[in-house]
Amino acid sequence: MIYLAKEDIKHILGKFIVTAIGVGMLLGIVLIMMGVYRGMISDAEVLLKDLNVDLWVVQDDTLGPFAEASRVHEDLKYTIKAISAIDKSEAITFQNLQLPLANRKLAVLAIGYDIYGDINPINPDRLIEGRVLQTDHYEIVVSDKTGYKIDDKIKLGRNFYTVVGITHGSVASGGDPLVYMSLKDAQELQFTYTNKRIQTDKARGIINKDSHLVNAIIATIKDGYNVDEVAQEIKKWQHKSVYTREEQEIVLTRNVVEKASKQIGLFTLILIVVATIIIALIIYTMTLEKMKEISIMKLIGLPNSIIIKMIVEETLVLGLLAFVFGNIFAHLIYDKFPKNVLLNIPDAWLLFGIVVIASILASLIGVKKVINADPTAAIGG
């Protein structure tokens, strides 16, 4: 049997491929949007995975440093450590900084940790150059996304910090690169005011010497203890909010990235609808161009099913070709985006299913035109 769709596509191959590339770029953007969403979720979990702790003790009635301001005293880590179920307990700070680059500033999240402590937030697998922090002052480990090199000097606050290590893939939930510094340096940056501010405060009678604050205490528990029960105990006696790792994940995914992911989801949906409409219009135009031939085919007696099959097959081929081009396009550009774009195979299959359904829907408009085509239009020139 003659494959009408194949022969028609061969006849207009150049135009068909250019059209498929155009629709493919649109589908590529859909894939990128899905990748942005996946990247956000992945980014949100990087720090949690790297820290790999069981409990987060934060300021009472707050969701913790990922969602809102949280301050607790550094020495709370000793109190927590004293609990029999606790294995390790450390203080940690998080601070948004603007890292000076050559001609602009780059937003980063600075993590302060006790370099002599039991919990090190720097995942050794991510350290691609240099070393971890070894002294309490003026050393910094940065993400490769900052563009800094080993031994570069960075001015933050009053001091210069030397880059001693470079990490790869270490990002905050918002996609900003992570930098690591000692707890003392981080506390100074976050809680110590400038000389002028101290002078002014002194003149006003305000004396605030307490820089021994941190944003959270993180802890691991010993084998054999139930995390939820330990969390309940700490909540009860220390008047702090305590989150397990799973709860922190929920805070990150629901409270921090939920709106952004909904927004991306809506954009993706709109793009899919637009792509469907565009495919439908292309098929409609292609059908209109063939109306004379369709009338002749109907007049000489070809059944509608053969003509409809041609329209549907052409739409499907267009959709599938566009899907292939979309994937190529997405893979060519995904790493050019400033934030992490994670392209994964299940999303591609999901889009494949959507493209098939959208193509069938889009072909309906052409099919309707075929059904309504008047065979007598072939008569009389």
Add this chain to the structure above:
Amino acid sequence: MSQQAIKVENINKFFGKGDAFVDVIKNASFVINKGELVALVAPSGAGKTTLLMMLGCVNEPNSGKMWLGDEKVYDDGWLTKETRKIRREKIGFIFQAHYLIPFLNIIDNLTLLPQANGVSDNVSKAKAKELLQYFDIAEKEKAMSSQLSGGQNQRVAIARALMNNPEIILADEPTAALDTERSIDVVKMLKKLALEQNVAIIMVTHDERMLEYCDKVMQIENKAVVFT
């Protein structure tokens, strides 16, 4: 098997009702036999296309009876829902222009219809090659219609009309786009075909010079079909 290709009895066709009522064909009755080339001549608007479309089972008459070969297909209503199947199996069409499917090569243009009728690829191709040989264009079977001359395309279009071994071929002004010399060639070819392929051909024409090559001339006068 009788030689009857098409027979109509008291066929009527009108459009609209009330003030918009238009009577087009009234009580048309005639028989056309296989092997005959019949010219259908009438002024514009007299109902040539309407009659042709009724004979081609495209448009439904309002009343009457009609046979294609020995099979009754209309008796105050179509006797089958699938009039398109009747066209596919019993009728051939030739148009003013060749109207070949531009994205199919010549042999595919010819085999499309029989294949839709369930004829195998090999059988339909053999028939198509035979007809292309008959029309002296066998070497063009893989060409696209855009690569053929007007005359060659018209011959392919005629070959296509013969692919389903029709009872009748309806030709809508097949010479309209040709010069006199080529027109005469085509009409002579149709005459030859009617005899050799044992098929009836009804040809709409405005060119009176072609009438001498036809066996009968059918005219529409005051809504009635008459033969001269």
